[in-house]
Amino acid sequence: MIGESSELVLEATSRPALGQALRELVAFRGTILAFAERDVRVKYKQAVLGVAWALIQPLAFLAIFALFFGRLAKIGGDGVPYAAFALTALVPWNYVATTVSFGSAALLNDASLVRKVYFPREVPVLAAAVAAVVDFSAGLVAFLALGPILGAHLSWTALLVPLLLPLVAAPAVGLSLALAALNVYYRDFRYALPLSIQLWMFASPVAYPLTRIPAEWQLLYAFLNPVAGPLEGFRRVLGLGVLPSPELLVASLVGGVVWLWLGYRLFKAMEPNFADVI
Amino acid sequence: MAWAVRFEDVSKRYRGGGPRYGSLRHDVAQGFKRLGRLFSSDGTEPRGTLALDQVSFEVAQGESFAIIGPNGAGKTTALKIISRISYPTSGRVRVRGRVGALIEVGSGVHPELTARENIWLYGQILGMGKADVRRRFDEIVEFAELGHALDTPVKMYSSGMQLRLGFAVASHLDPEVLVVDEALAVGDAGFQAKCVERMTKLVSEGRTLLFVSHNLSAVEAMCRRAVFLLNGRVEASATARDALRAYLDWVDDRERRRKGRGTRIVGRGLCLERVSVHGADGEERYVFDSGEPLEIRFHVFAECALSRPWFSIGITDGRPGALVLCSMLEKHEGFDLTPGKHLVTCRLAPLPLGPRVYELYASVREGTGVADLLDWSPVGAIRVRLPETSVGPGAVTTPWIYGAVRVDQNWCLDE
Numbered sequence: 001m002i003g004e005s006s007e008l009v010l011e012a013t014s015r016p017a018l019g020q021a022l023r024e025l026v027a028f029r030g031t032i033l034a035f036a037e038r039d040v041r042v043k044y045k046q047a048v049l050g051v052a053w054a055l056i057q058p059l060a061f062l063a064i065f066a067l068f069f070g071r072l073a074k075i076g077g078d079g080v081p082y083a084a085f086a087l088t089a090l091v092p093w094n095y096v097a098t099t100v101s102f103g104s105a106a107l108l109n110d111a112s113l114v115r116k117v118y119f120p121r122e123v124p125v126l127a128a129a130v131a132a133v134v135d136f137s138a139g140l141v142a143f144l145a146l147g148p149i150l151g152a153h154l155s156w157t158a159l160l161v162p163l164l165l166p167l168v169a170a171p172a173v174g175l176s177l178a179l180a181a182l183n184v185y186y187r188d189f190r191y192a193l194p195l196s197i198q199l200w201m202f203a204s205p206v207a208y209p210l211t212r213i214p215a216e217w218q219l220l221y222a223f224l225n226p227v228a229g230p231l232e233g234f235r236r237v238l239g240l241g242v243l244p245s246p247e248l249l250v251a252s253l254v255g256g257v258v259w260l261w262l263g264y265r266l267f268k269a270m271e272p273n274f275a276d277v278i
Numbered sequence: 279m280a281w282a283v284r285f286e287d288v289s290k291r292y293r294g295g296g297p298r299y300g301s302l303r304h305d306v307a308q309g310f311k312r313l314g315r316l317f318s319s320d321g322t323e324p325r326g327t328l329a330l331d332q333v334s335f336e337v338a339q340g341e342s343f344a345i346i347g348p349n350g351a352g353k354t355t356a357l358k359i360i361s362r363i364s365y366p367t368s369g370r371v372r373v374r375g376r377v378g379a380l381i382e383v384g385s386g387v388h389p390e391l392t393a394r395e396n397i398w399l400y401g402q403i404l405g406m407g408k409a410d411v412r413r414r415f416d417e418i419v420e421f422a423e424l425g426h427a428l429d430t431p432v433k434m435y436s437s438g439m440q441l442r443l444g445f446a447v448a449s450h451l452d453p454e455v456l457v458v459d460e461a462l463a464v465g466d467a468g469f470q471a472k473c474v475e476r477m478t479k480l481v482s483e484g485r486t487l488l489f490v491s492h493n494l495s496a497v498e499a500m501c502r503r504a505v506f507l508l509n510g511r512v513e514a515s516a517t518a519r520d521a522l523r524a525y526l527d528w529v530d531d532r533e534r535r536r537k538g539r540g541t542r543i544v545g546r547g548l549c550l551e552r553v554s555v556h557g558a559d560g561e562e563r564y565v566f567d568s569g570e571p572l573e574i575r576f577h578v579f580a581e582c583a584l585s586r587p588w589f590s591i592g593i594t595d596g597r598p599g600a601l602v603l604c605s606m607l608e609k610h611e612g613f614d615l616t617p618g619k620h621l622v623t624c625r626l627a628p629l630p631l632g633p634r635v636y637e638l639y640a641s642v643r644e645g646t647g648v649a650d651l652l653d654w655s656p657v658g659a660i661r662v663r664l665p666e667t668s669v670g671p672g673a674v675t676t677p678w679i680y681g682a683v684r685v686d687q688n689w690c691l692d693e
Contacts, residue, residue, distance in 0.1 A: 010359060010371040034402035038388060038395075045390045045431075117379065117404060118362040275363040276292060 012272075021268065024120055031119050035110075035127030039102070040134050054135035055142045058090040065090075069207050078209040080239045081151035088152065088239040089206045089231045091139040092164070095132050096172045096227055097197050103128035103176025104193060107184055111278045121271050122264070125180045129173050136165070143238065155241030164237070167230035167249065170256030174263030181270040184278050205231050210248070222248045226255035281374070282455055282486040283337040283360060288369035290330040290355050290510075329355040331510040332369070337503075339374070342477075342487040344497040344518055346525050347507035353490045356507070357457050360488065375486070378405075378453025380445065387444045389433035393424050396432055400447050414450045421472070422446035442469055449476050455486045474500065495675040498522055522674040526633075530661040533635040534564055538659035545652035547584060548642055551577040551619075553657040555638075565661045568684050569628045572660070574638065576622040578615075585645040586612035589622055592639040592654070593631075595682045600639065602629070612645070632677045632684040633664040 025032075044050045062083060069075045070082030078085060106124035107114055114121065140161065148154050182189045204225055205212070210232040213221050222229040229252025233244035330352045337343040345353045358364040359371050361379035387396050397418050401411040419425050422442045424435075432440055458477065478500060481487050491497055497504060497518060504521035506514040506528075514524040543550040556562050556573040566572055574591055588607050592600030604624055606612055637659050642652040664677055677684060 006375055008362075008373045008377075010362060010365060010373065012366055012368055030402055030407060031405065034399045038391070038399045038403075041395060041399075042388060042390050113403065114363075116363065118377070119403070119405070272365045275358065 021120065025122065025126075028120055028123055032123050032127050032130060035124050036130035039127060039131040043131070051134070051138045054094075054138040058087065058094045058139055059142075061090050062087050065207050075208050075212075078211060078235070078240070080153065084147055084150035084152040085209070085235065085239055086207060087143055087147060087150065088235045089204075091136065091143050092168050092231060092234045093201060093204065093206045093227070094139055095136040095165070096168050097201070098132040098135055099129045099169065099172040100176050100179070100197060101193060102132065103173065104179030104183055105190065106176075107180045107274065107278065108190070114278050115275050121274055122177060122267060125176050125267075126173065128176065129169055133165070147238065152239045153241040154238070157237040157241050157243060160237045160244070161234070164230045164233045164244070164249075167233070167253055167256060168227050170253070171226040171259040174256070174259035174261070177260075177263035177267040181267045181274075184274050185270065200225075204228055205235075209235070219247060219251045222251040223255040226252040226259055228252060229255075280339050281336045281372075282339040282341070283343075283374075283488065284372040285333050285335050285356070286370045286372070288330050288333045288356075288359065288366045288371055289328060290352070290359065290364070291326045291328050291367040293326045328510050330359075330366070330507075333507070333510070333512055334369075335505045335512060335515045337486060337488060339486055340481070340484045341503060342481045342489065342501045344489045344491070344501040344504035344521070345507060346490075346494070346497060346504055346521060347513070348529070350509075351507040352510040353507055354459055355510075357459050357488065357490055360455070361457050373455060375454030376452075377455045377457060378448070378451040379457040380448045380459065387432055387440055389440075390431055392429045392431055393419075393422075393435075393443055394428045396443060397447055400444070401450075404448060404451055406451060410452070418446045418450050421450070421476070423469070438466065438469075445473065449473070453485065455488065456480055457488045459490045460492070494522055494526070495672060498672060498675045519674050526674065527663070530633075530635045530663075531565075534659045534661045536659075537635065537637050537656065538564060543652060543655055543657070545642060546649070547581050547644075548587065548615075548651040549579040549581065550640070550642075550652055550657065551579055553577070553638065553640065555658065555660050564659070565663060566629070567665050568631055568633055568662050569665070571628045572626050574624045574626065576624075576640070578620050578622060578642075580615040580617050580620060582617055584615040584651070586614060587645060587651055588612065588643040588647065589624070590641050590643075590654075591624055593629075593636050594639060595634055595636050597682075601631075601636070601682055607643075607647070629662070630683055630685050631662045632681045633662050634682065635659055635661050 044053075047053055049056070065086040066083045070086070075082065103125045106128050107121065110124050113119075113124075143152075144154070144158070179189055179193065201207075204227050210218060210221075210228060222232075229245075229248040229250075233249055236242050236244045333352070333356065345356055347353055355364065357379070359366055360373060361377050363379075387400060391399070397415060398411055401414075401418075402408065406414075419428065422439075422445075424439065424443060424446075427435065427439075432443065435443070456477070474496060477487060477489070481500070487500070489497060489501055501518040503516065504518040505512055506521045506525045508528065513528070514521045516524070542552065554562050554575045554577070555564055556575060557566070558571045558573070560573070576589065588605065590603065590605035590607065592604075593602040594600050604626065638657050639654055640652065640657045641650060641654040643649070644651050664673070668674075668677075
């Protein structure tokens with residue numbers, strides 16, 4: 001009935017190899033989707049405005065940015081009106097912020113499950129990134145309606161958005177994994193998170209164009225802050241209707257993979273004790 | 279027979295006295311301390327508590343197996359390792375086949391979602407495929423007895439209903455090794471019976487059952503073998519009945535020791551130095567088979583001459599009032615005590631007591647029956663065991679849980 005092949009050996013050092021861990025993650029994709037579906041359902045269950053909340057945050061930021069950066073600081077929109085310019089980056093940035101804030105808290109929020117049910121521990125964190133796609137889609141629809149009014153040049157390049165999304169998702173998930181693991185041991189990270197996300201936003205080309213960075217530093221910047229390249233990409237495909245710069249995207253892709261790898265390594269190193277400590 | 283689960287010298291140490299989470303400040307401080315210790319060069323012995331200490335046992339395929347022991351013995355830790363939630367500190371656990379755990383069910387149920395959504399999502403989170411959930415949905419609803427409230431948010435349910443929902447989903451997984459922790463504490467009597475039925479069915483289909491429960495009669499009824507854990511060590515690994523017997527012996531011994539701490543009781547003109555209990559052969563002991571005669575000896579010191587004091591002994595099992603009362607008042611016996619040491623003995627006929635720990639109480643009244651020389655006070659404890667000859671399916675636990683008085687009995691079918 002039960003083959004020798006299905007024998008499982010559990011010991012102190014039985015941390016699976018990377019390949020094996022990834023294979024297991026694929027086997028648990030149904031669980032990831034179930035967690036994501038649950039998160040989305042719970043999130044909007046009792047909110048009267050429902051998915052509209054996914055739009056309120058970027059629109060509020062848009063109003064603030066348009067006033068302070070657009071009007072007062074007179075930051076230019078790189079060829080499009082500032083409001084349209086800011087919105088093109090706020091929608092994907094909102095995806096990053098949602099993924100990191102929900103993903104980093106995912107293990108704590110599901111602590112009772114972590115203590116009692118087996119699944120690869122990264123499942124709830126990844127589910128947060130999947131659930132945030134719903135908000136992102138709502139934001140995108142809002143942009144498609146609002147952007148042209150604000151002065152964005154919509155064209156076929158908007159179809160490239162699904163290719164850009166994984167590029168912002170990679171560093172967001174990497175950071176979420178690291179923070180989720182650290183949160184289990186040190187609640188301090190939870191309190192520092194909202195401020196850190198705000199700071200990260202101002203360190204990213206959301207309110208200002210990436211062209212503000214001196215040309216010779218741009219690649220390094222896109223590598224060190226891996227959301228910079230794809231945010232600039234979103235800006236070009238949605239706001240200007242032109243193709244993104246491949247160099248910046250590649251620099252950010254490399255940076256994003258590094259973040260993802262580091263976050264995953266840290267997560268896996270801390271994982272065996274999660275249930276004992278959480 | 280092939281094994282399904284095997285513990286090989288498994289130890290589990292929890293850091294710092296148990297599961298905990300730290301603050302960064304604490305760990306930074308610890309880091310500095312460790313650094314300091316490097317220079318003062320004292321060896322660092324491993325700290326924390328050992329939840330499991332070199333535990334080894336084997337569960338055969340298709341067997342129903344129980345882990346018993348007092349709170350904190352390491353039972354849940356053992357189950358957590360089997361279900362891959364926690365890892366051993368040393369040693370090795372081998373598991374053959376898919377493990378499905380029913381550990382404190384109900385935790386995954388989300389209060390904001392309806393029962394329908396919860397079954398759907400919780401089922402998948404526990405590892406069922408979409409097709410499995412769809413196929414078994416009606417079965418789960420029927421098992422949970424929630425058909426009338428499928429689309430109500432679960433937070434509107436009573437806590438019992440929530441737990442039932444959790445158990446229903448978890449018990450419809452298709453595991454080869456089913457791990458159950460205290461699930462029988464869930465729900466009303468009818469639902470509990472249903473749970474036992476469900477587990478028995480899984481076992482009869484050839485699944486392996488690992489069962490942790492304080493419901494010892496359920497363990498005796500369902501499990502063939504058991505391991506008795508005490509302070510993280512294997513105290514007994516045997517047939518369920520022998521392991522239960524060992525466990526109950528331990529419970530009773532601890533109880534008796536706690537209650538039977540001999541203390542000197544000073545009365546008015548009379549001092550009770552100690553009370554000892556003896557078998558019919560005169561040997562001092564405190565453990566008796568049910569239906570054995572025994573002797574209770576009062577070691578007293580009279581400070582003055584006492585005319586015909588009345589001794590009384592009560593045997594209680596913790597309920598209000600004495601279960602057995604023996605008193606000189608009843609027979610109007612008596613003897614005068616001169617100043618000095620005396621030994622007053624009461625010989626009891628075979629006692630028809632059920633297996634458990636009994637406390638002994640005593641009092642002494644002065645001759646005219648007006649004043650107490652010694653107030654009614656606890657003076658010791660004895661333990662009564664069931665004779666080893668009892669063999670029925672509830673032989674170990676049933677009398678222990680229910681009756682205090684045991685009489686010889688004969689059953690027959692008259693009509």
